[in-house]
Amino acid sequence: GAVVSQHPSWVICKSGTSVKIECRSLDFQATTMFWYRQFPKQSLMLMATSNEGSKATYEQGVEKDKFLINHASLTLSTLTVTSAHPEDSSFYICSARAKKMDYGYTFGSGTRLTVV
């Protein structure tokens, strides 16, 4: 089955620093990857959609200069939280969709980011 690997699973960083989260599709090519954010006891909110080789499409209210997304290959997308602040602390999850998968969204295991 399709596997998506997300790293790191948790990270603690100081306020003002940047953090990079990687999302890899291990056994399929993902033309589209999605980045979600989940606050405690809340829904998964889509942040942005990234397509290989093109700029990411951000959802309303998501700062694209703060949450940099790069989808340089068909198996890797990265999310960089720049100049992190405590309010950026959250659970970030990526999802990938294969070229020929019919509605097949596979999720990574998530990254717990804590900014201190």
Place this chain on the structure above:
Amino acid sequence: DQQVKQNSPSLSVQEGRISILNCDYTNSMFDYFLWYKKYPAEGPTFLISISSIKDKNEDGRFTVFLNKSAKHLSLHIVPSQPGDSAVYFCAALDNTDKLIFGTGTRLQVFP
């Protein structure tokens, strides 16, 4: 504006009984729905889905029912097992193929 709603934040069911998780949506253009199971600090795992051309889809202990006129779907788990304890999210695909998630229902199955 929450387009997909799960009005019950939690549900407690005895082992062996049926668990029924409900989901309502507002956008009549949604035509594909999915249920995901999620443990703390993990990503969601796909459970079962249903297309709007159907009103029922069954996979083992899991059955999803769709009532398009009421814009309502439900997930039935029978018999419920302690390992089913998790947070369940329903999701709908919008016309740009994005997943819109509900707020989740925490299911606890007790012995």
